[in-house]
Amino acid sequence: CTHYLFIVVVAVNSTLLTINAGDYIFYTDWAWTSYTVFSISQTLMLIVGATYYLTFTGVPGTATYYALIMTVYTWIAKGAWFALGHPYDFIVTPVWLPSAMLLDLVYWATKKNKHSLILFGGVLVGMSLPLFNMVNLITVADPLETAFKYPRPTLPPYMTPIEPQVGKFYNSPVALGAGAGAVLACTFAALGCKLNTW
Secondary structure, eight states: OOOHHHHHHHHHHHHHHHHHGGGHHHHHHHHHHHHHHHHHHHHHHHHHHHHHHHHHHHOOTTTHHHHHHHHHHHHHHHHHHHHOOOOSSSOSSSSHHHHHHHHHHHHHTSOOOOHHHHIIIEEEEHHHHHHHHHHHHHHHHHHHHHHHHHHTTTTTTGSOSOOOOTSOSSHHHHHHHHHHHHHHHHHHHHHHGGGGGO
16 A cells, blocks of 8 residues: 555656646746756656556556656646646646656566666666657747746746847757766666665
């Protein structure tokens, strides 16, 4: 019972984090910097829960199922978000599913070897999610247009979007997110495995 409760709690918290992570479309001046940070946060939330669930059941495919839970939770929560007047088109694309499929594939291909899952699975998820997230970003509305269409009344004047500073801080948000994500995801995959040894 504790294990299943933990899975639900992690999935809900993953969803809450990824909903908030969509705010990078509002921070126009810092869009790519925020995109990198939020891609990493989504990577870590996905892999810790998916690895836990995967090693708990021992059945390849459950990581993808976990990502599906995150996706459905997010669709429902974003529906409520939309009802409050916020844009709906941030994560309507199931960006976590392909990365979770890679995690399942590693677990299956290495005959359920946890160390391979941590190393190879972590690297694959960490490197792939920022890429899939960029595909997702390409399919949604223009961030600058969205920022002006849905102004934040609580934003102080100095944070009001003026012009996008693309490339000012990082030349490639996908590469930076993938590099950092690949390193950190291995650590969180190990955490997911460790949680099964309570």
